[in-house]
Amino acid sequence: MNIAALRVLQAQLRAKGATPGSVDGRMGPATRAAIAGTLTRLDPGTATDWRGWTLARRDVLCLQALCREAGLDPGLLDGWWGPQTEYACGQLAHLQAHGQLPSPWRDSFPVPANPNSWPLERQADLTARYGKPGANLVALELPYPLRLAWDTATRVTRTQCNAVVRDSLHRVLTRVRRHYGLEGIAQLRLDLYGGGFNLRDKRGGTTLSTHAWGIAFDFDPMHNKLPWGRDRAAFARPEYDAWWHSWEADGWVSLGRSRNYDWMHVQAARV
Known part of the structure; x- marks a missing residue:
């Protein structure tokens, strides 16, 4: 899990009442304890007992479970970081920042504001x-x-x-x-x-x-x-x-x- 994803996880842990410490992308004791407590609370159904998994895999599982709790689809709750989990993490980050999900793939590109009056490319x-x-x-x-x-x-x-x-x-x-x-x-x-x-x-x-x-x-x-x-x-x-x-x-x-x-x-x- 990269730094940006860990920040998303920490922010969601905090939003759900856990105390992961600072949202700084660093894995410290407070974040580790918040992950353990959240996994116990959610008790995600996994093919094998997640309690025997590595810490890194449990970190990803916690993010997957929180994504699913938020109504997003992270794929299988398997503790592995794949494209679907990465996509769900991005959706969750957008939801945290803006209170809504992004438009699917930005099919229609909104023209940005032009506060500096940049000219046309001619x-x-x-x-x-x-x-x-x-x-x-x-x-x-x-x-x-x-x-x-x-x-x-x-x-x-x-x-x-x-x-x-x-x-x-x-x-x-x-x-x-x-x-x-x-x-x-x-x-x-x-x-x-x-x-x-x-x-x-x-x-x-x-x-x-x-x-x-x-x-x-x-x-x-x-x-x-x-x-x-x-x-x-x-x-x-x-x-x-x-x-x-x-x-x-x-x-x-x-x-x-x-x-x-x-x-x-x-x-x-x-x-």
């Missing part, structure tokens, strides 16, 4: 707002360190971006750090940096990429490849909802969520 509009491609670039000290996706031993603590988006980009990444914490960021690979400013054409296209204006950024490209849709891209999973909400609050656009390809990519331009 070269004339982009140049009018951001200047010529490759111009008006500034350095940004990042709210949390990144790692190069192709050389993870190399840390990135600052990046170039267009001056117009600098403050917004800092706000977005600050929200991400506050929500996930540094351990959660690493666990979900939100620190794997695929690049920002790059004076080049679109991959598979003949017009300039939004990267050429320093208003687009890529993250975790190995797990969110350009042609992949929501059936394969990691960033399409529910545990990344807060990641996208952090960007969309400032009007940034995900090509994955809006067009269902290039899930690594986010930009300060409307499509």
